[in-house]
Amino acid sequence: MRRRRGIWVAVSVAATFVLLCCGLGGTVALTGLFGKQSTPATNPVGCGGKLASYGRLPQVSGYSQVQETRAYAIIQAGMKMKVPARGWVVAIATALQESSLHVYANDNPAYPLVVEHSMALPHDSVGHDHDSVGLFQQRPTAPEGEGGWGTVKELMDPATSAGKFYKKLLSLPGWQQLPVTVAAQMVQNSAFPDAYAKWESDATNIVNTLTNGAARGALTATATTSGTCAAAGEPAASGWVQPVKGPISSPFGPRGGFMHYGVDLAPPKGTPIVAAAGGLVITAKCDPDTGNCDTDGSMNTPGCGWYVEIKHADGVNTRYCHMIERPMVHVGQTVKVGQQLGKVGQSGNADGPHLHFEVHLHNDLSGNGAIDPVPFMRDKGAPVGGR
Incomplete structure (x- = not known):
């Protein structure tokens, strides 16, 4: 069964028009935005190996x-x-x-x-x-x-x-x-x-x-100019790591009258979910909209299910949705990069096991602060979508 969206938020037709025509820097082609599975990201060129003159x-x-x-x-x-x-x-x-x-x-x-x-x-x-x-x-x-x-x-x-x-x-x-x-x-x-x-x-x-x-490059590497990028699942020296290893099943972007504010990563059920970077846990609970988070959800189930939000440096926040059970961390806890938060599940608005992963800037956890996690994580040396 194809994994689809995590959290979907309705927007007005006018707001959608503004997003498509202005928010993305002008008119954009809609071909491929709907229902297309993203290609797994690769590391960017340049992971050390050369010190400037x-x-x-x-x-x-x-x-x-x-x-x-x-x-x-x-x-x-x-x-x-x-x-x-x-x-x-x-x-x-x-x-x-x-x-x-x-x-x-x-x-x-x-x-x-x-x-x-x-x-x-x-x-x-x-x-x-x-x-x-x-x-x-x-x-x-x-x-x-x-x-x-x-x-x-x-x-x-x-x-x-x-x-x-x-x-x-x-x-x-x-x-x-x-x-x-x-x-x-x-x-x-x-x-x-x-x-x-x-x-x-x-x-x-x-x-x-x-x-x-x-x-x-790798977080703990001593050969700091080797030019070797951090491996999939290995923290980078930037202090970031992919939250799970798994393919992208649904990308960030508009879906007709809705907006998908994150990216869905679809490893097997029960796969560990880790903190993408060190920070402070500000949310760790069952989404009130979901109701019972201890049962598998569906596309008719609202909310994020069991989820975690972390506040990182420089006004960056991350969100992790649809965990299988109560998170392993609590509000007020400081977590390290790569520390386990929970496991991949299907609680909330999900038609199959996956992690819905969001990145927000300016400490704004609304849709206004959401950005596409794919280029953000790629720039950090921790691209999502790898196995």
């Missing part, structure tokens, strides 16, 4: 060449210490929050260093926190040798300060599976622990641009 750095949208050289130094320091590419993403996200990837006032390397412990330090042009300095706003060691990360001169050097950050990061058990904001906070002990989350996408993009896609 320092003198010819590719442009990262929204960032200056000076900022890119700081990120480049962070990556090089990580490579020297054999830190997996996931660590580069965590480090750059941290530096973006702490210093916007600046070191000197006005980013002038000739700015004189003040090497003694003093409040008159060469802080960033973007501000400072007390006597903290450098890319990671690390506090210097006191004159009597107590506390701190090192001398001012050391911390003002991007490679050295990055090395000190990595040393602490590598000492944390399971840091690679943690959300960026959790891993960064465990190193930094910031007064604003949630602030790092908003930089995860930018940090991933910077790493991919400067390394030809290393953040799409």
Whole structure:
């Protein structure tokens, strides 16, 4: 039996017209949108294997060449210490929050260093926190040798300060599976622990641009420039993984008077469903519209059945519908990438076992925030639709 939609939401004819003619960037051909099974996605070209030349750095949208050289130094320091590419993403996200990837006032390397412990330090042009300095706003060691990360001169050097950050990061058990904001906070002990989350996408993009896609490689790989993409079901250095291994049975998109806000993945009943990325569980329950979620649904059964929603970094949310039984996680729980949430089932609006998987941006779990999971996951190095 052909698996079809997960959650369908009715829209008006006028709204559908706007979506087709405007929301998709102009008039689109409807051929193939209805009832066509999607081709399984493949990994994008570029999963590492090449570090950009320092003198010819590719442009990262929204960032200056000076900022890119700081990120480049962070990556090089990580490579020297054999830190997996996931660590580069965590480090750059941290530096973006702490210093916007600046070191000197006005980013002038000739700015004189003040090497003694003093409040008159060469802080960033973007501000400072007390006597903290450098890319990671690390506090210097006191004159009597107590506390701190090192001398001012050391911390003002991007490679050295990055090395000190990595040393602490590598000492944390399971840091690679943690959300960026959790891993960064465990190193930094910031007064604003949630602030790092908003930089995860930018940090991933910077790493991919400067390394030809290393953040799409395997999460735990030490050969971080090998050029090998993460295998199906294996977390990528971006911190994302496909939620299940299975073919796409119904794609994202309009269906006449309805809109399918996710993609349906159809592995066998009982297949484990895992968190596509680390984050906070905000929903784990039976959809009230479904009623009894402990029996198989049909196309006449409303709702999502047993389902889970997770809030990730940078305003991204994911939704997992039609589980076979009560989810294995609870609201308020922080989950790691690849952690099991439940099993594939047929609860709710489903005519066969499958996972209905949605991705939403801007913390908007309505249809307005929904995007096609296929290109999003492909860009993360964790394409859906693979077996």
